[in-house]
Amino acid sequence: MLIREFAESDWAQVWQIVRPVVRAADTFTYDPGMTEREARAVWIEAPPGETVVAVDGDEVLGTAKVGTNRPGPGSHVATASFMVAPASRGQGVGTALVRYALEWARRRRYAGMQFNAVAESNKSAVDLYLREGFTIVGTVPGAFAHPIHGRVGLHIMYAPL
Template sequence: MQIRQFTESDWPQVWEIVRSVVRAADTFTYDPAMTEREARATWLESPPGETVVALDGDEVLGTAKVGTNRPGPGAHVATASFMVAPVSRGRGVGTALLRYALEWARHNKYAGMQFNAVAESNRTAVDLYLREGFTIVGTVPGAFAHPTQGRVGLHIMYAHLSH
């Protein structure tokens, strides 16, 4: 598997992943009716952040975006988001993308990485983040309307990054 910066020719495959994840409405807080144009504006990160893809040959297995969590006095903390194609789950794609994002943040001298809204029902992601050094610093009860589980909490997760 190769992880590299997103290029324009990746968009059709990235859009398929984003569309499938967002329409499932079970992990991301994005509007399930998000249009392709809205998805591009949301997913494609501007510098100093970046959007990347995980590839197997020419096949996009997953994608991530990394950047600054908040501007100004909060600009020393990074954030990231990850999406893996449904057919590629369970193959280590999410782990590879997370490790890439953490290395990107360390390389760019961020003090930590914060995830603002991780659905507590997304056990695969929560368990991965915990394994890779994140802690749950708070949970907003009932803040995520899961399509089958009803209202579940949204975790705020943080990892301190040493340089």
Template structure:
């Protein structure tokens, strides 16, 4: 597996990953009815941000986007989001994407990375981020409507560089 910059022809494999994740309504706060065009505009980061794919040969296994968390006085903090194909979860793709995003953010000179809305019940993501040095700095109770668990919390997670 290698991680490389997203190119236009990757969209045909990236969109099904995004579509599956948002339609499940278990881990992302995106509108489950989001169209491919709207998703492209949301997921593909313009410079100085970055969008990448994790690939095995020509197959896209997962994707990440990263950039500045907030403009102006908050521009020294980065953020990132990750989605992994359902068939390849548990094989280290998410870890590799997270490490790539952290490395990128450090190279860009950010002071840290913040995740704004990590679904509390998404244990695999929370554990991954903790292993990679993030901590939960706050939780908004009941801020996420999970399809089977009801309202669960959204964590804000942070790692200072």
């Protein structure tokens, strides 16, 4: 598996990952009715941020976007988001993307990385982030309307760099 910068030719496969994740409405706070155009505008990061893909040959296994969490006085903290193709889950793709994002932020001398809205019901993501050095610094109760579990908390997670 190789993690590399997103290329325009990757979008068709990235959209095939993003679309079902967004439509499921069980992990991301994106509008499940978001169009392909809207998704592309949200997912493809402008510099100094970056969007990457994890690939095996020509197949996109997962994708991530990394960048500055907040502008101005908050610009010393990075953020990132990750999506993995259903067939590639449980194979280390998410772990590799998280490690890539952390290293990306370290190279750019960010002080830390913050995730603003991790659904507490997304146990695999929460567990992964905890394993990679993040802590839950707070939870907004009932802030995420999960389609099966109802309203669940959204964690704010942080890792110092």
